[in-house]
Amino acid sequence: MPPTHDVLPAGHDFTAYARTHWSRLVVTARLLTDDPGAAEELARRTLVRMCARWRLVPRNDVDFHVRRCLVRGHLRRLRGRRAARRRAVLVLRVWEGLAEAEIAQLLGCSAGAVRAHARQGLKAAGADAGRLREEYARAVEDLVPSEVPLADVQARGRVRRRRRIAVTAAVCAALLTPVAVLADRQLRGGGSGEEVSGAGAPAETSPVRVVAPGERVTAGPGVRVWLTADGGHWSVPVALAGDDGDRPRGEPGVSLRVDSVKGGFFLSGLFHGLSGEPGRVEVRTGDGETTAKVLVLAGSPGWGIWYASAPVSQKDVKSVLSAEGNERVVTLYDAAGKVAARSAREWWRI
Structure with missing residues (x-):
C-alpha cells in the first residue's frame, strides 16, 4: 500500500524527522529513479539539503518541502526532463496520493500541465491508475532501506549551510560594488x-x-x-x-x-x-x-x-x-x- 503521511515529530527536530521518514523517502526515490542503487543516494542528498535549511522550513508544511526537494533534486539531474516529469507526476498522483493542485505547486507548473503529464504517462505505461499502483507496490515490495546515514547527512548539511551563507554574502557584495562605481561616475559626469x-x-x-x-x-x-x-x-x-x-x-x-x-x-x-x-x-x-x-x-x-x-x-x-x-x-x-x-x-x- 502507498505510504501514509506521518505526523511531524514534536519539537520540529531534524534528527527525529530524518529517522522517521527515511524509509518513505527511499521508497519514493526508488519509484522516481527506477534504480535501487540511485534511490538511497537521492534520499541522502535530499536530507542534506533539508538539513542545511531546516531552521527556515515552516513547521506545519515540512512534508511538502521535503517531498519537493526530493522530486526536484531528481529532475535537475536528468536531461530528458519530459519523460522524467511524467513519471514524477504519476508517482506523486498514484503512489503518494496527492491532488493535482498539490502536484502543480510542488513542480511549479499549472494543474493543466499536471493533467497532461498524467494522461500521457498512463498512455505510455499502457495501464490505468489501479494497475500502475499495483506495479509500484511490486517494485518496492522487497525494498529494505539501510539505516539513515544521519552523521554524514548532518555533517554535509552544516557544510552546505555555511557555503550558502558565504555565497549570499559574496553575491550581495558583488551587487553593491557596481552601484558605488556607477554613482561615482554619475557624479563626476554630471549625472547624465x-x-x-x-x-x-x-x-x-x-x-x-x-x-x-x-x-x-x-x-x-x-x-x-x-x-x-x-x-x-x-x-x-x-x-x-x-x-x-x-x-x-x-x-x-x-x-x-x-x-x-x-x-x-x-x-x-x-x-x-x-x-x-x-x-x-x-x-x-x-x-x-x-x-x-x-x-x-x-x-x-x-x-x-x-x-x-x-x-x-x-x-x-x-x-x-x-x-x-x-x-x-x-x-x-x-x-x-x-x-x-x-x-x-x-x-x-x-
Whole structure:
C-alpha cells in the first residue's frame, strides 16, 4: 500500500524527522529513479539539503518541502526532463496520493500541465491508475532501506549551510560594488543618463506591449531590451546574473536576472510556453508585489521579456538573494488569470 503521511515529530527536530521518514523517502526515490542503487543516494542528498535549511522550513508544511526537494533534486539531474516529469507526476498522483493542485505547486507548473503529464504517462505505461499502483507496490515490495546515514547527512548539511551563507554574502557584495562605481561616475559626469522611456506618453491600460523584431525599448536607466526570432536581448550598464536570452521552448516557464543600474537594480527575465499573450507577470521583492511590464514579439505572443517598471532598492535585492530557493520571486499568469509558471531561481543557489 502507498505510504501514509506521518505526523511531524514534536519539537520540529531534524534528527527525529530524518529517522522517521527515511524509509518513505527511499521508497519514493526508488519509484522516481527506477534504480535501487540511485534511490538511497537521492534520499541522502535530499536530507542534506533539508538539513542545511531546516531552521527556515515552516513547521506545519515540512512534508511538502521535503517531498519537493526530493522530486526536484531528481529532475535537475536528468536531461530528458519530459519523460522524467511524467513519471514524477504519476508517482506523486498514484503512489503518494496527492491532488493535482498539490502536484502543480510542488513542480511549479499549472494543474493543466499536471493533467497532461498524467494522461500521457498512463498512455505510455499502457495501464490505468489501479494497475500502475499495483506495479509500484511490486517494485518496492522487497525494498529494505539501510539505516539513515544521519552523521554524514548532518555533517554535509552544516557544510552546505555555511557555503550558502558565504555565497549570499559574496553575491550581495558583488551587487553593491557596481552601484558605488556607477554613482561615482554619475557624479563626476554630471549625472547624465537615459530615463525610463514613455515620458509624456499616454498611460497604457495593459502591461503587455507588442513589439516588432529588433525594436529597442528603453526599460530602465541605461537599459535597453528587444526581441528577435531567436530570443531576448539586453543592453545593460553592468551585467550581474541571469539567463543568456536564447529563445525558450517547451512547457511554461519564467526566468529571473539581476542587473546593476542607476538608482538600484534592474529585475527582468524571459517567459515562455504560453498559448497566447500572458495576462500579467507579478514580481515580489521586499514586502510588496508589483506588476511587471511585458514585451511580446508580433506574431509570436507565447513568449517574451518581462521587466520591473522601476529599479529595485539595495534592501529589496538583498531580501531576494537571502530568501530560500522555495520562495518564488516571479509569477507568470496566463490570459485567463491562472498561474502558468513561477521562477525557478536556480541561477545563484548552491
